[in-house]
Amino acid sequence: MGRVVIINSIRFVLLIATQVFLFKNIGYYNLSIPYLYILFILLLPFGIPNGLLFVLAFVTGITVDVFYDTLGLNAIACTVMAFVRIVFISVTVQRDGFDNEPEPSLGIMGFRWFIFYAVILTFFHHLILFSFETFKFSELGFTLIRVVLSTFFTVFLILITEFAFFRKKIR
Amino acid sequence: MRNLWLFISKYNAFFLLVIFFTISLILLINNNSYQRASVWNSSNQIVGTAYERVNEFSSYLVLGKTNDSLAAENARLRNLLKSSYYDDSVKQITVKDSVLKQQYTYTVARVINNSVHQKNNYLTINRGSKHGIKKGMGVIASSGVVGIILNVSENFSTVRSLLHTETKISASVDGNIGSLVWGEGNYDSRFALLKDIQSHLTIKKGARVITSEFSLFPPGTNIGSVSESDTRDGNSALNIKVKLDTDFAKLQYVYVIINLLSEEQLNLEAQNKVE
Numbered sequence: 001m002g003r004v005v006i007i008n009s010i011r012f013v014l015l016i017a018t019q020v021f022l023f024k025n026i027g028y029y030n031l032s033i034p035y036l037y038i039l040f041i042l043l044l045p046f047g048i049p050n051g052l053l054f055v056l057a058f059v060t061g062i063t064v065d066v067f068y069d070t071l072g073l074n075a076i077a078c079t080v081m082a083f084v085r086i087v088f089i090s091v092t093v094q095r096d097g098f099d100n101e102p103e104p105s106l107g108i109m110g111f112r113w114f115i116f117y118a119v120i121l122t123f124f125h126h127l128i129l130f131s132f133e134t135f136k137f138s139e140l141g142f143t144l145i146r147v148v149l150s151t152f153f154t155v156f157l158i159l160i161t162e163f164a165f166f167r168k169k170i171r
Numbered sequence: 172m173r174n175l176w177l178f179i180s181k182y183n184a185f186f187l188l189v190i191f192f193t194i195s196l197i198l199l200i201n202n203n204s205y206q207r208a209s210v211w212n213s214s215n216q217i218v219g220t221a222y223e224r225v226n227e228f229s230s231y232l233v234l235g236k237t238n239d240s241l242a243a244e245n246a247r248l249r250n251l252l253k254s255s256y257y258d259d260s261v262k263q264i265t266v267k268d269s270v271l272k273q274q275y276t277y278t279v280a281r282v283i284n285n286s287v288h289q290k291n292n293y294l295t296i297n298r299g300s301k302h303g304i305k306k307g308m309g310v311i312a313s314s315g316v317v318g319i320i321l322n323v324s325e326n327f328s329t330v331r332s333l334l335h336t337e338t339k340i341s342a343s344v345d346g347n348i349g350s351l352v353w354g355e356g357n358y359d360s361r362f363a364l365l366k367d368i369q370s371h372l373t374i375k376k377g378a379r380v381i382t383s384e385f386s387l388f389p390p391g392t393n394i395g396s397v398s399e400s401d402t403r404d405g406n407s408a409l410n411i412k413v414k415l416d417t418d419f420a421k422l423q424y425v426y427v428i429i430n431l432l433s434e435e436q437l438n439l440e441a442q443n444k445v446e
Contacts, residue, residue, distance in 0.1 A: 050183050050184045050187055051183070051187060054187040054188070054190075054191050057191075058191050058194070058195065061195070062198075070199075070203060071198050071199065071202035071203065072195045072196065072197070072198030072199030072200070072201075072202060072203070073195075073199055073203070075191075075194075075195040075198065075199075076192060076195035076196055076199055079188060079191040079192050079195055080188070080192065082187075082188070082191075083184055083185070083187075083188040086184040087184070132199060132206070135205065135206050135209045136209060136213075
């Protein structure tokens, strides 16, 4: 239990740091902007209570917002993403079969499941993020283009990170 | 109560979503000027649209009263209109030039009676002998030739329009002089016929038709453009259909041309007859 907390704390600090110091300055114009920090929410353990998940997602979002000067924007996206995560996992993972698996990472869950998981969650996160950033319906088309392109970028970075820290675990 | 708690704990993810979503949204709107402005703007838009609708509806209720006041206003304004008065002053446009001697001056006149659908059409203008108008003077509009002064009274003159069987105007197209007539076979107020142009000439469609130097109009005054040119009669002269530039049905203001040298010319020509 203590190990899980430590690993996740280190991951939190590292991901937020890379996000606000590195990826904040990277982007393809205004169209494709990476938000790698959501990997933290993606990789939280399966067994986490819903309340704690929401609190962590909210705190992660607020932390990024503080650096981005957009208080509440990433928080709202992360909150929605946490909900999507709960729904997605409850639909696709049989709890009893995976009880001993600590977290939904690439090495444990396999490539197909993980990429599906990452794309869905990233898409919803970005959809909420860019919609609330634009905050009007008149630019819906442009917002959707931004969402799709940014999702590609973020998922690409998530996969690279996951392969870099790849740990195959025997079920 | 217990059931309620069971229900909430069963769907706790959704309720947590609602709670955290609301918190984030409040934070977002309270701390970001753009989003805050957007919220106020859209709510103002909704309120404004609602007010507009109500106003639109309530304006129907006072429609009768509005109509009455508008009609009264119209009548009052009509009384003030220039057309309600007889305009006695004459605007004469004369250019002073020390090198060239002035030959033509123009007097503005308003068309007060007009016809285009008769076989012989006449106009009446609000200028007469008092303003120096005499019989035989030319009348043009800004777009081209209109006609010739026929009769003059003190305050009014009648104009024999170009749309008259007896009006003949010396016109030229591409330097070839012919005579412009109307009413020989066509009674369309938009077209006239140009006769006496030799048939060996080819007159292109769209060529400009202007007054010649032999006419009583200043040479080069617009008449119209060629719309058809053929030799269907086998005559030695072409039949040229001319599209008139002037829309006679819509004439409002015309200019009477006063030829300052015409008297001298006529006197000289009269001597020829005496001999």
